[in-house]
Amino acid sequence: MLFQVEMDVNIPIGFDAEEGARLKAAEKARFQDLQRAGTWRHIWRVVGQYANVSIFDVASNAELHDILMSLPLYPFMTMRVTALCRHPSSLHDDDR
Numbered sequence: 001m002l003f004q005v006e007m008d009v010n011i012p013i014g015f016d017a018e019e020g021a022r023l024k025a026a027e028k029a030r031f032q033d034l035q036r037a038g039t040w041r042h043i044w045r046v047v048g049q050y051a052n053v054s055i056f057d058v059a060s061n062a063e064l065h066d067i068l069m070s071l072p073l074y075p076f077m078t079m080r081v082t083a084l085c086r087h088p089s090s091l092h093d094d095d096r
């Protein structure tokens with residue numbers, strides 16, 4: 001199952017810089033593990049914002065929920081999730 005997830009990150013001004021750096025490093029490692037596994041299929045930076053648009057490939061809504069809630073930066077994120085399915089005109093068989 002494919003989902004588009006839009007993530008906006010908002011770390012408050014004045015948040016401990018060392019803890020912020022630790023959380024960002026943990027987030028990057030978690031992201032790269034999920035990317036290698038094929039679960040976090042795509043990510044793009046939204047120009048001019050601390051935000052991304054991502055595509056996840058998961059087995060269930062519950063799996064996506066658990067992944068998103070376990071992200072190190074989750075407490076500082078606002079997310080919008082959109083379920084996707086293959087467009088009938090697509091040439092790509094893996095769009096599902």
Ligand SMILES: O=C(O)C[C@H]1C=CC(=O)O1
Pocket residue numbers: 007009027028029031043050051052073
């Ligand atoms: O930078 C972000 O958009 C937040 C998050 C998503 C992947 C990652 O490494 O950090």
